[in-house]
Amino acid sequence: MKRFAYSRPTSVSDASDDAAEDGTQIIAGGTTMVDLMKIGVLEPEALVDITGLRDLERYEVGADRMRFGALAKMSTVADDPAVIDAFPALSDSLWKAASPQLRNVATLGGNILQRTRCPYFRDTAYAQCNKRNPGSGCAALDGGETGMHAIFGGSDACVAMYPGDFAQALVAFDAEVTTRGPGGTRSIPFADLHVLPGDDPHIETVLEPGEIVTEIALPMIPAMRNSFYMKARNRESYAFAAASAAVGIEMDGDTVRDVRIALGGVAATPWRATAAEESLKGGPLTEETAREAGRIAFQDAEPLEGSAYKIELGADVVAGALMTAKSRMGGE
Amino acid sequence: MPKTPPDLRRPGVSRRGFLQGSSVVAGSLGIAAGAAQAQDSMPSAEARTITMNVNGKVRSLSVEPRTTLVEALRDTLGMTGTKIGCNQGQCGACTVLLNGMRVNSCLTLAVMAEGAEVVTVEGLADPNGDLHPMQAAFAENDAFQCGYCTPGQIMSAIACIDEGHAGDEAEIREYMSGNLCRCGAYPNIVAAIVQVRDSQQG
Numbered sequence A: 001m002k003r004f005a006y007s008r009p010t011s012v013s014d015a016s017d018d019a020a021e022d023g024t025q026i027i028a029g030g031t032t033m034v035d036l037m038k039i040g041v042l043e044p045e046a047l048v049d050i051t052g053l054r055d056l057e058r059y060e061v062g063a064d065r066m067r068f069g070a071l072a073k074m075s076t077v078a079d080d081p082a083v084i085d086a087f088p089a090l091s092d093s094l095w096k097a098a099s100p101q102l103r104n105v106a107t108l109g110g111n112i113l114q115r116t117r118c119p120y121f122r123d124t125a126y127a128q129c130n131k132r133n134p135g136s137g138c139a140a141l142d143g144g145e146t147g148m149h150a151i152f153g154g155s156d157a158c159v160a161m162y163p164g165d166f167a168q169a170l171v172a173f174d175a176e177v178t179t180r181g182p183g184g185t186r187s188i189p190f191a192d193l194h195v196l197p198g199d200d201p202h203i204e205t206v207l208e209p210g211e212i213v214t215e216i217a218l219p220m221i222p223a224m225r226n227s228f229y230m231k232a233r234n235r236e237s238y239a240f241a242a243a244s245a246a247v248g249i250e251m252d253g254d255t256v257r258d259v260r261i262a263l264g265g266v267a268a269t270p271w272r273a274t275a276a277e278e279s280l281k282g283g284p285l286t287e288e289t290a291r292e293a294g295r296i297a298f299q300d301a302e303p304l305e306g307s308a309y310k311i312e313l314g315a316d317v318v319a320g321a322l323m324t325a326k327s328r329m330g331g332e
Numbered sequence B: 001m002p003k004t005p006p007d008l009r010r011p012g013v014s015r016r017g018f019l020q021g022s023s024v025v026a027g028s029l030g031i032a033a034g035a036a037q038a039q040d041s042m043p044s045a046e047a048r049t050i051t052m053n054v055n056g057k058v059r060s061l062s063v064e065p066r067t068t069l070v071e072a073l074r075d076t077l078g079m080t081g082t083k084i085g086c087n088q089g090q091c092g093a094c095t096v097l098l099n100g101m102r103v104n105s106c107l108t109l110a111v112m113a114e115g116a117e118v119v120t121v122e123g124l125a126d127p128n129g130d131l132h133p134m135q136a137a138f139a140e141n142d143a144f145q146c147g148y149c150t151p152g153q154i155m156s157a158i159a160c161i162d163e164g165h166a167g168d169e170a171e172i173r174e175y176m177s178g179n180l181c182r183c184g185a186y187p188n189i190v191a192a193i194v195q196v197r198d199s200q201q202g
């Protein structure tokens, strides 16, 4: 690892001033940051350790809103009975990710900002990677292995997949993030936080230099209670999603009143499947309509040779997740 | 983007510099790590002294910001019980307890463990030589072959029970999935954990 300067401020304004300096990056749990620094993908001149901002570890499940400080740990939130009760898909999306050791240090703020697992991005032996080295080309599109790449939202410059699980639960349920930067505080709909690669895949979010995510909040909605996060992996556990779905349903008798669907493992950013949601609203939720919703979710996919398998797998996952969410409604 | 060498990045009196005085005072009020906090409030790439409680003993050591916790344990403190496998957070060979929680010490910066309590495999056995129940159970159940993954497996197994994630075998497998074993000793590892869990309940 290259040498870097280190600081651990204890106020958010100091942290954001430090982080706004050229060549400086933020570190929270470090499970993405240290990994990428070790393999030479990131070489910051300075790291601002934000784990001294202890107030950001707090979270609460209120009657109208759930609010999570950016430094709450994945494991703490995943295991909290109040979270499991109010919003099972959120807990699922956390415990089905990474490993127990990683979840004990990884923070929710760091999680949403984790970087792609594109093998060419992660291997500096490949000169071509527009994300790592703007303007250099794309080793994946230039004859590379594309089994782990996006079938939604990619561009001619980059088809990297957003690998996170938790973000799918957030985007499906209208989460919002609060940030604090040198210019002050603002709130950003979670759906607008990540940006599509377009011509500039090195720009991944709307965050400005020095802007720190302080909180992630969700409005409480009925569909949260009957929610589920299904994750298809190439191994039984402890792997990134090959395809996944965060879903939630609210029924009015036999009619779907509200439904939320987001897709993981398949897109360049967290990805809400609005057309599939619309196909279910106002009708019944059956094995058949669930399958149809899965098909609709993937009808506009743009697969590469290696990633075509994700269409059928993904559609199955959406259907399976919807039926599981329905079964979770139990006797209510 | 023009890059400025780290030592030139911040003029002598920056906006932070003015605030420095007050944060030093706040930091030292009743907080043992006050000196370290003051030291860390300005960015620096220089080696610094950190203090950790390792296996019940307070240790002060000098580390650079880029030193990982497993390097500090193995290279600086000479405690080689904790292993390095993948060095990328994937195999769990480097698992230690940090403030009671299992973590991968290969992805933890030592400077970030300032003031922490660390338990490694060397800290498990009783000073009189009696093995920790999990160590004994691993031996009884042949839960290893080459033994390379074992220190990490044992640390993780202890945490797995403490966290309440050793309910049934499926849960144990899920919550031990951060520890890989190239020799495939998984069934025996699960058996060892079940044995310790049952003896603690009984």
Ligand SMILES: Cc1cc2nc3c(=O)[nH]c(=O)nc-3n(C[C@H](O)[C@H](O)[C@H](O)COP(=O)(O)OP(=O)(O)OC[C@H]3O[C@@H](n4cnc5c(N)ncnc54)[C@H](O)[C@@H]3O)c2cc1C
Residues within 6 Å of the ligand: A025, A026, A027, A028, A029, A030, A031, A032, A033, A034, A035, A050, A070, A071, A096, A097, A098, A099, A102, A105, A106, A107, A108, A109, A110, A111, A112, A113, A114, A115, A163, A164, A165, A166, A211, A212, A213, A214, A238, A239, A240, A241, B088, B089, B090
């Ligand atoms: C082996 C392995 C397997 C994994 N498997 C999965 C998986 O299956 N599913 C999954 O979802 N994830 C997985 N992950 C990723 C893991 O969940 C993330 O690395 C972790 O959540 C990042 O959190 P952190 O606190 O460690 O972030 P850090 O590494 O500290 O930071 C990550 C990024 O976010 C920035 N950052 C952090 N906090 C803030 C903040 N508050 N404001 C602004 N910027 C910030 C940092 O600058 C950095 O760019 C895996 C990781 C590893 C190493």
Ligand code: SF4
Residues within 6 Å of the ligand: A116, A118, A119, A120, A121, A128, A129, A130, A131, A132, A137, A138, A139, A140, A141, A157, A158, A159, A160, A201
């Ligand atoms: S897909 Fe994106 S991240 Fe992967 S090599 Fe191409 S430009 Fe780089």
Ligand code: FES
Residues within 6 Å of the ligand: B083, B084, B085, B086, B087, B088, B089, B090, B091, B092, B093, B094, B095, B104, B105, B106, B107
């Ligand atoms: S050496 Fe740390 S997880 Fe493999």
Ligand code: FES
Residues within 6 Å of the ligand: B143, B144, B145, B146, B147, B148, B149, B150, B180, B181, B182, B183, B184, B185
């Ligand atoms: S016993 Fe050999 S790697 Fe596990």
